[in-house]
Amino acid sequence: MSYGGPQWPQEPHQPDGSSGHDPYGGQQYGTGQQGGAQGAAPYGQPGYGYPQGQGQGQGGYGYPHGQGQGGYGYPHPQQQPVPGPRPVFGGHDDGTPDWSALAEASEARQRRKRWLIAGGGVLATAAIATLVAVAVVSTDEDSPALAGGATGSSATTVPGGAELPTGGTGPQPSFSSVAPPPPPNPMDYISTDAKDKAPLTPEGLFPGKKLTFGDRVYTKGATSSTTDCASAGKGGLGTVLENHGCTRVIRATYTRDGVAITVGVALFADQGKALKAKEGARGGVVPLAGSGVGDFCRATVCLRRSNSLGRYAYFTQAGFTSGKKVTQSDTAVFKTSDDLASFTFNQIYARGRAQASAAATAPAGGQ
Helix, strand or coil: CCEECCCCCCCCCCCCCCCCCCCCCCCCCCCCCCHHHHCCCCCCCCHHHCCCCCCCCCCCCCCCCCCCCCHHHCCCCCCCCCCCCCCCECCECCCCCCHHHHHHHHHHHHHHHHHHHHHHHHHHHHHHHHHHHHHHHHHHHHCCECHHHCECCCEEECCCCCEEECCCCCCCCCCCCCCCCCCCCHHHHHCECCCCCCCCCHHHHCCCCEEEECCEEEEEEEEEEECCHHHHEECCHHHHHHHCCCCEEEEEEEEECCEEEEEEEEECCEHHHHHHHHHCCCCEECCCCECCECCCCCCCCCEEEEEEECCEEEEEEEEECCCCCCCCCCHHHHHHHHHHHHHHHHHHHHHHHHHHHHHHHCCHHHC
């Protein structure tokens, strides 16, 4: 005998690097207390850091003194004797320079300098105006005339002489208003036998000799495939399968640490029939012995479960190879049932995903 457990779910299993260093080399401006005499600190007083001269004059602003009494540290020009008799002022020759003549000469030089500066400014202004006028005339000549006397251009010049069209007369890019079709849905290919055309064999559904699921390794035993669905079920399951149009049942057995489990996958015409078979299931799939696995789940209590995906319904029987009854505390049996259920779900869904991918990459029109 056996008892059913709960059904499976429908889904498978930044720092601041400042160091305080002066980025300008640590040099600091001094107070200038010795600037006038030694020139050691810029902007110091007196003399702004320039050394004093060696003369006797009153030096100012840090320039070296001259040899005479010149102001601001410049030396007076040396007086040269004038050849010939010197002019007499006031009836006597006292050796005094003609200060009036010197002033007039200085004023004449200042007037000439002002005129030169003013004239240069006028010439510069005239040159700039001429360049602007030439540029404007050149631009007007390059622009084609438009209706009404206006000028313009339908293209923008870029470096290299190429032009970018800005008007609406040139060819414009076109975009399709039809949205691309969505990628194929894997469920579409495993929900009806009209689209589920990929080859299906026991070895394709349950490949290899071992199954590794997480840290658990299961050894595969016997496999089978039959179109006599009634013979693959017991306790009423065979009748349920036939009543809903089962066309084939594929079974495989796995063992691990004294626990054995048989998985049976039944095929139907569509998703609706598979769902009804799962919901009306009673009894269980017949355990499959052989290939090193003896009879199990006969005249004892085992764990059975059922589920469906697309047009596939699948069922399990799990128990001890020793014939021991399964109880709620036998977590190894429940874990085995969970692992094989998830594996079977994934294998069925992989069929849909492979067929959807092939359809998406197939040439248009089936070519």
